Amino acid sequence: MARAAVLTGGCQCGAVRYGLHARPEEASFCHCRMCQRATGGAFAALACLRNADLEWTKGAPTLFESSSIAKRGFCPSCGTPLTFAYNTGGHINVTIGSLDDPEGESPSIHYGMESKRSWLKLCDGWEEQQTGDCHDERAREIKSMTVRQDQTR
Ligand SMILES: [Zn+2]
Ligand SMILES: [Zn+2]
Numbered sequence: 001m002a003r004a005a006v007l008t009g010g011c012q013c014g015a016v017r018y019g020l021h022a023r024p025e026e027a028s029f030c031h032c033r034m035c036q037r038a039t040g041g042a043f044a045a046l047a048c049l050r051n052a053d054l055e056w057t058k059g060a061p062t063l064f065e066s067s068s069i070a071k072r073g074f075c076p077s078c079g080t081p082l083t084f085a086y087n088t089g090g091h092i093n094v095t096i097g098s099l100d101d102p103e104g105e106s107p108s109i110h111y112g113m114e115s116k117r118s119w120l121k122l123c124d125g126w127e128e129q130q131t132g133d134c135h136d137e138r139a140r141e142i143k144s145m146t147v148r149q150d151q152t153r
Contacts, residue, residue: 006021009094012075020053020054024047025050028048029111030044031112045095045102046096067146069088082095086138086141
């Protein structure tokens, strides 16, 4: 690596490893149905940084195009969800749980609140947003996106 990583992470089996060259700018929980399905959990815990500050140091994720506007990266060997990124904007999210030290990246916002499970009680006082509550260009993209997630339920 040309530059030292300030944070490192990887998948459960160790086939895919990454380094971050800057601390994430923001961290969030996303409760949307796509993040629930993609993680198999109640929400995704994501830390956002510039594309240029993420370096794959071992292996590489397989990408699933979950919609016409975003891709999700996961380990091809063990399936660990690793990334979520819109196709535009120059930023990428890594899953907080895939960091070697997840403790330092505290989320401050709940996104995708329209799909938050009713049995999940929030008491953190963080900002809450619905999918599409974002800057104009992204909101327009989200409104017109084609969802590639299985729509059975
Ligand atoms: Zn793996
Ligand atoms: Zn989401």
